[in-house]
Amino acid sequence: MPPATPAQHKFQSPKGTRDFYPADMAVRRYIESIWRKVSINHGFEEVDGPTFEHLDLYTHKSGPGIVSEIFQVFSGKDEEQIRSIRAGGDAPFALRPEFTPTLARMVAAKAAELPRPIKWFATPTMFRAERPQRGRLREHFQWNVDFMGGDVRTEADAEIIATAVAALDKLGLQPGDVVVGYSNRLYVQEILIKTYGLPEDNLDAMFVLLDEGTKIGPEQFDQRAIAMGIAPSNVDWFSTFAGVRPLEGIGRWDTDSVWIEPLKRAIQQAGVSEWCDFRPGIVRGLAYYTGTVFEIIAEGERAIAGGGRYDNLIESFGGPSLPACGFGMGDVVLANILHDKGLLPEEVIMQPLRPHVFVISSGKEQAEAELPKLVAQLRRAGYHVRHSYRSTRNVGKLLGEAGKARARLAIILGDELAEGKVAVKNLDTGEQGEPVSRDGLESSIKAMLSAVDV
Amino acid sequence: MPPATPAQHKFQSPKGTRDFYPADMAVRRYIESIWRKVSINHGFEEVDGPTFEHLDLYTHKSGPGIVSEIFQVFSGKDEEQIRSIRAGGDAPFALRPEFTPTLARMVAAKAAELPRPIKWFATPTMFRAERPQRGRLREHFQWNVDFMGGDVRTEADAEIIATAVAALDKLGLQPGDVVVGYSNRLYVQEILIKTYGLPEDNLDAMFVLLDEGTKIGPEQFDQRAIAMGIAPSNVDWFSTFAGVRPLEGIGRWDTDSVWIEPLKRAIQQAGVSEWCDFRPGIVRGLAYYTGTVFEIIAEGERAIAGGGRYDNLIESFGGPSLPACGFGMGDVVLANILHDKGLLPEEVIMQPLRPHVFVISSGKEQAEAELPKLVAQLRRAGYHVRHSYRSTRNVGKLLGEAGKARARLAIILGDELAEGKVAVKNLDTGEQGEPVSRDGLESSIKAMLSAVDV
Numbered sequence: 025m026p027p028a029t030p031a032q033h034k035f036q037s038p039k040g041t042r043d044f045y046p047a048d049m050a051v052r053r054y055i056e057s058i059w060r061k062v063s064i065n066h067g068f069e070e071v072d073g074p075t076f077e078h079l080d081l082y083t084h085k086s087g088p089g090i091v092s093e094i095f096q097v098f099s100g101k102d103e104e105q106i107r108s109i110r111a112g113g114d115a116p117f118a119l120r121p122e123f124t125p126t127l128a129r130m131v132a133a134k135a136a137e138l139p140r141p142i143k144w145f146a147t148p149t150m151f152r153a154e155r156p157q158r159g160r161l162r163e164h165f166q167w168n169v170d171f172m173g174g175d176v177r178t179e180a181d182a183e184i185i186a187t188a189v190a191a192l193d194k195l196g197l198q199p200g201d202v203v204v205g206y207s208n209r210l211y212v213q214e215i216l217i218k219t220y221g222l223p224e225d226n227l228d229a230m231f232v233l234l235d236e237g238t239k240i241g242p243e244q245f246d247q248r249a250i251a252m253g254i255a256p257s258n259v260d261w262f263s264t265f266a267g268v269r270p271l272e273g274i275g276r277w278d279t280d281s282v283w284i285e286p287l288k289r290a291i292q293q294a295g296v297s298e299w300c301d302f303r304p305g306i307v308r309g310l311a312y313y314t315g316t317v318f319e320i321i322a323e324g325e326r327a328i329a330g331g332g333r334y335d336n337l338i339e340s341f342g343g344p345s346l347p348a349c350g351f352g353m354g355d356v357v358l359a360n361i362l363h364d365k366g367l368l369p370e371e372v373i374m375q376p377l378r379p380h381v382f383v384i385s386s387g388k389e390q391a392e393a394e395l396p397k398l399v400a401q402l403r404r405a406g407y408h409v410r411h412s413y414r415s416t417r418n419v420g421k422l423l424g425e426a427g428k429a430r431a432r433l434a435i436i437l438g439d440e441l442a443e444g445k446v447a448v449k450n451l452d453t454g455e456q457g458e459p460v461s462r463d464g465l466e467s468s469i470k471a472m473l474s475a476v477d478v
Numbered sequence: 479m480p481p482a483t484p485a486q487h488k489f490q491s492p493k494g495t496r497d498f499y500p501a502d503m504a505v506r507r508y509i510e511s512i513w514r515k516v517s518i519n520h521g522f523e524e525v526d527g528p529t530f531e532h533l534d535l536y537t538h539k540s541g542p543g544i545v546s547e548i549f550q551v552f553s554g555k556d557e558e559q560i561r562s563i564r565a566g567g568d569a570p571f572a573l574r575p576e577f578t579p580t581l582a583r584m585v586a587a588k589a590a591e592l593p594r595p596i597k598w599f600a601t602p603t604m605f606r607a608e609r610p611q612r613g614r615l616r617e618h619f620q621w622n623v624d625f626m627g628g629d630v631r632t633e634a635d636a637e638i639i640a641t642a643v644a645a646l647d648k649l650g651l652q653p654g655d656v657v658v659g660y661s662n663r664l665y666v667q668e669i670l671i672k673t674y675g676l677p678e679d680n681l682d683a684m685f686v687l688l689d690e691g692t693k694i695g696p697e698q699f700d701q702r703a704i705a706m707g708i709a710p711s712n713v714d715w716f717s718t719f720a721g722v723r724p725l726e727g728i729g730r731w732d733t734d735s736v737w738i739e740p741l742k743r744a745i746q747q748a749g750v751s752e753w754c755d756f757r758p759g760i761v762r763g764l765a766y767y768t769g770t771v772f773e774i775i776a777e778g779e780r781a782i783a784g785g786g787r788y789d790n791l792i793e794s795f796g797g798p799s800l801p802a803c804g805f806g807m808g809d810v811v812l813a814n815i816l817h818d819k820g821l822l823p824e825e826v827i828m829q830p831l832r833p834h835v836f837v838i839s840s841g842k843e844q845a846e847a848e849l850p851k852l853v854a855q856l857r858r859a860g861y862h863v864r865h866s867y868r869s870t871r872n873v874g875k876l877l878g879e880a881g882k883a884r885a886r887l888a889i890i891l892g893d894e895l896a897e898g899k900v901a902v903k904n905l906d907t908g909e910q911g912e913p914v915s916r917d918g919l920e921s922s923i924k925a926m927l928s929a930v931d932v
Contacts, residue, residue, distance in 0.1 A: 034796050035535050035583040038571055041528030043584050046598070049524045064831060065857050067864040070503045074495030074617055075529060075603055076549070076573070081489050091554045095530070097573065099607040100545045110564050117492055119530070119551065129489040130497050141867055144500070149529055153553040163528055174867040190857065295854035342488050377518060400749040403519050403644065410521040413595050413628040 040162030059167040063145035073126035095119040119151035132343030141174025159326040159357040170350030181316040182290030196367040205303030206318035211283035266305035329353035380407040382426035387417030391437035494616030513621040517599035527580035549573040573605035586797030595628025613780040613811040624804030636744030650821040659757030660772035665737035720759035783807035834861040836880030841871030845891035
């Protein structure tokens with residue numbers, strides 16, 4: 025009898041975070057494995073940093089306002105930290121809300137010894153102190169890919185975009201499913217000032233408005249644009265430029281611009297043109313972008329990914345002046361889209377988790393003694409091996425359990441064991457050949473699974 | 479010219495956390511990949527939970543004292559949370575210091591629908607608000623493996639131990655390098671009370687003393703043992719039992735005990751006897767253990783792993799009464815030992831990160847145009863492909879760069895391109911055969927890399 029339990033308390037995960045049960049985890053690992061493989065195939069090397077950083081790493085570039093958007097962290101052991109917070113201060117640490125400050129700090133710390141270009145990727149977990157919504161959680165995973173240094177800016181921009189596209193392609197998405205909208209902040213700036221006569225002082229505010237763009241709707245967009253200095257007679261045209269109104273007029277926007285044409289050509293050379301579209305009004309929200317900017321959009325969803333060129337950021341963290349370009353792609357919106365399009369079929373997701381072998385004992389003494397030895401031997405040889413923990417020795421029932429576990433082969437330890445043989449059944453085809461020798465079983469299995477990566 | 483930079487600030491990672499540069503990350507991924515592969519091959523399924531949990535998930539079992547050992551977390555957006563902390567309260571969340579409470583919460587939440595036994599593993603990051611020391615950081619990764627339910631306690635204990643051993647084996651360690659010391663709390667309890675006459679009220683305190691054991695040295699151990707009720711005439715014998723004095727006398731301890739003998743036999747059946755040793759004094763520090771306990775020890779280091787049976791824990795988190803056994807293995811001590819024993823050779827660690835192909839252009843116009851196309855084509859085909867970003871077109875220098883990148887093959891786009899052919903050099907052997915057809919290049923490469931998993 026278990027001891028009487030105390031009054032029960034129902035524990036739950038914090039709002040906006042996730043419990044990954046095996047089926048959820050299989051999806052997460054599937055996406056992460058494609059992110060990693062594509063990154064490595066494109067010549068990026070993996071890095072990571074701490075889950076929490078000093079708070080001032082984030083206030084440094086973003087200003088003190090950011091403290092109200094992040095989770096703050098302090099040591100429960102450190103009296104001084106606790107006293108300081110109770111006296112009205114902030115906590116000394118923050119859960120990372122983005123990876124770029126960590127990246128800039130790491131590059132700055134070892135700038136002299138790192139070979140150029142520095143091509144890094146990471147798949148860290150990130151945190152936002154916000155109300156959770158569809159596509160936006162308090163903790164999520166984000167693929168970060170960055171190309172720093174090397175005197176090849178446009179080529180680097182295109183390579184970064186091609187890397188993002190390669191992952192979406194491998195995940196089964198088609199060019200029509202998503203659009204990589206790209207532009208350049210210097211192009212937008214030129215248009216704003218030269219074509220629309222925007223006062224230079226309003227540039228930053230206008231970038232914020234352009235980034236909010238479609239979220240706020242045409243009326244409010246027009247009002248705010250006019251208030252910043254866009255002539256009322258130009259505002260229809262301007263909202264098309266911004267992508268707030270339909271893009272039919274897009275032909276009017278100048279892809280021959282010195283800011284756009286070379287990138288367009290590099291995207292073509294990288295073989296991803298059909299995924300990409302010039303969207304003049306894209307500027308991205310983060311103030312540190314200095315040139316090319318892009319976001320990957322699926323109809324009716326938040327952006328899947330966003331990125332761009334940030335040539336001054338690493339220097340501002342104490343590093344060298346290093347041109348840089350990168351993007352972040354979160355797991356939440358991406359998984360929603362893959363799920364909605366039926367691109368997470370169970371047979372694909374579970375494929376790497378299928379047992380190679382399910383070992384069954386018919387219950388005879390010799391079989392019972394053999395089972396743990398065989399299981400241990402095959403696991404040591406690198407196979408994924410399972411067996412039943414139930415008390416039944418009904419071979420039919422146990423074959424059913426093997427099938428439910430998605431095992432490829434069943435090994436049945438039965439009467440033939442007296443002659444040193446065992447039965448092997450292919451559970452995919454249902455075939456069961458002549459019993460094979462127990463001694464040579466490991467190589468028999470190897471042959472039968474030859475198509476399988478062990 | 480870059481803009482003049484503001485006064486520079488040197489940013490650093492928080493004390494006791496790590497920056498993973500590519501070489502560090504390769505080691506971490508190497509260890510994690512073996513943890514994952516061994517877990518899956520032993521039939522465990524992967525899970526994960528949030529990085530931060532409600533603080534009361536930890537105070538529930540461990541009492542309020544734990545708040546001073548963990549990092550506390552609050553939302554910078556939530557006025558109420560901030561007010562509560564400033565008024566002297568704790569933060570609402572904590573960075574997870576261990577995985578077992580999350581595991582128990584997750585099992586409790588879906589107990590009815592989870593098939594038994596529940597065999598789960600995880601490789602989460604963990605946090606401790608402590609002064610960093612060798613083998614002990616503020617953030618580290620921990621492999622957790624748990625076997626819950628299924629009416630097979632001793633077999634489950636042995637399987638858990640065999641899983642831990644399989645990873646150490648695959649990482650290159652030998653039975654002599656580490657010892658899996660095992661015991662059973664019920665056995666220890668019986669000896670303490672029956673053999674040594676320890677008052678039952680002192681049992682918990684004695685478990686704490688036994689766990690501190692070797693850390694505090696024989697004199698202090700003896701004093702505290704006597705104070706708790708061990709007869710001074712028995713204290714030498716007792717300190718041998720505890721493992722505080724040399725273990726020569728170990729033969730005197732009764733492995734025929736009903737608490738020890740079945741586990742010993744199951745360990746034998748699982749094929750890992752030579753890694754394991756009965757160590758009667760092992761009890762482990764966590765109060766929730768109820769039976770088998772074990773730790774994996776290397777001379778002169780903190781424990782590599784520790785675990786045991788915790789049959790009442792899941793019920794205490796609102797779940798069903800479910801027998802359970804598991805262990806945790808951190809990455810820090812393990813990596814230190816592997817490093818000291820030369821078991822992290824660069825060629826092993828970097829093997830999965832080697833480029834398949836390095837593409838070189840001789841500088842001719844046709845070659846320059848072909849390079850980005852070929853790179854894109856081979857990456858799309860699943861190969862890890864690199865090329866130079868330098869302006870040199872000196873093929874010798876570029877072959878040097880390819881070798882430094884550890885590429886397997888170099889493809890040289892030279893004069894033969896005019897006839898639709900390219901040169902391919904095997905960088906491992908130095909061989910360069912006849913030029914091959916550009917059109918059939920993908921299959922030529924596939925054949926040349928046939929030994930390689932693409």
